[in-house]
Amino acid sequence: MNVRRVVLLNVIAFIVILAALYGGYSYYYQSTHYVSTDNATIEGQVVPLNVEIPGTLSDWNVSSGTTVTAGEVLGHVSTSAELQQLGQAASNPQVVKSVSNAAKIESPISGTVVNTTATAGQLVAPGQSLGEVVDLSKLYVVANLNETTLRNIDVGDTVDVYIDAYPDLSLKGTVESIGLAANSFFSLIPPSDSASGTYTKVTQTVPVKISLSGYGGENLLPGMSVSVRIHRSTT
Template identity: 40%
Template sequence: MDGAGQQQRFKTPGDATGEQSLHGPATEIETGVGDPAVSKPPPSKRKRLVIAGGVLLVVCTLVVLGFCYWLHARQFESTDDAFIDGFQSKVASRVSGPVVALLVGDNDQVKAGQPILELDPRDYEVSLGQAQANAANAAAQAAQARADLQAMQADLNEDNAQVLVAQADATQARQDLARYEASSPDAISRQQFDQSKATALGMNAKLESARQAVNAGQAQLAAQQAKIDAADASSRQAAESVKNAELQLSYTHICAPVAGRITQRSVDVGNYVMPGQALLAIVPSRVWVTANFKETQLTHMRVGQLVTVTVDAYPGHPLHGHIESLQRGTGSFFSTLPAENATGNYVKVVQRVPVKIVFDGDDWHNYPLAPGMSVIPEVTVR
């Protein structure tokens, strides 16, 4: 390569002549001009101190804020495993029959004792009429048995009177016989003596017959009393049958057992229902919170501690309550398939314990709280 080619390779934009020899002034490649890492001046010591101070200030602020949050958070225990809880009253039919009237709709508010359903009552009205007729018949039989007893008592009284008469006649005959026996044989004839003796024997026999009649009358009286007792028992049984028929008839009118709202309605007019069939459920207005806290959160938790409840559906309206009770047993202990820790494959898991929280005041009535709604309770434990 010639000298002109060498000069062309090292030509720079700032060269006034457009050419530079290899032995001329230093080029950009040699001096490093144009390289950012080389051309940027190093930061000053003051700037490094400012940056380090800012980082330290941020770290200190975060530590202070974290410590303050810890001081605040250690006074409370909270969980998102919580929900609105409440009882539900299942309404079922106690008799069978077709539904002829449905007096409530879904989610209607009902009062305790309010009619909600009507079944066809005609079959039960007929049964009631038959029971009432049987009861009247049994009562008439009992009355007839008592009337017969009174008649038998009158006959027995007459038999007792006949005994007294026969007793008097027998006594008179014995006395006459005794006088004849004491008299001289020449004073009376043999015929008179034999007649007096026969009369005495006849009167004794008549007395004995009257006594037997009394005994028979007393036996008949006892038998009739037994008949009266049986008639009374039948009458009472018939009366109970009437009550049962009335009760069965009353079951055709189904009323709300508690106050609340209608839910889970599974029946309509025309459906044929059977005894024990669930028709609908009523959720009472009284609800509470069941919060499943970890067992490690119960260290300082006590009955009566104040709780702030935030309902997910109404986040801007916290409600207030207190702990009413802590369940004596974890949720897994009462599950359908409790853990068997003696099988050899035991793995320790933090358990949860249901805590019942009831609302204070009347603020919670302003919101349609329903069982199953999610909440976040915050318990003040210190």
């Protein structure tokens, strides 16, 4: 009985040692071959839908999820008030045409409307955003990497991308660009209190843009969480 117990304990100890060795080797291999982070999201170029002249939104034929093409007319701004303000110039065909063209709200790009805040009948002004369009066929990943890992990556490095929404899916990507400033540089809250002279050193993160390939059949959406594993540069 005692012999059995000793043998069993030795076997358990051997298994634990093997597991520890494997875990150590795996950690070493991962840290020396990859730069990984789960602080990453899917992004896309967001293009706002704006108006050129002030007035009343006479019609707005857009809702979230609508597919649009570049130059497609999505709505109009009532031009009667603007023409009245122009007075006699309103009788000039060129002026009328110019105002009428400005009253059209066109999509600047082809893509999908991901958000709309406008309603027919509301007052609108130049620069006001009525919605946003994103080309869902040109999505990419932005990974926020610790500044201490940047020396291990280069533009062109291969990336493994794992989508939280699709656990069984992995995509390939490529490091397209490395940010020229840390994320904290653009923060509204400064990272240090220069007035009091106090400073707490914190590892900063830098955005890295990663292009995606081969995701045509997947329903990827801007803002989705992902994890990335960048194959470390050997140079």
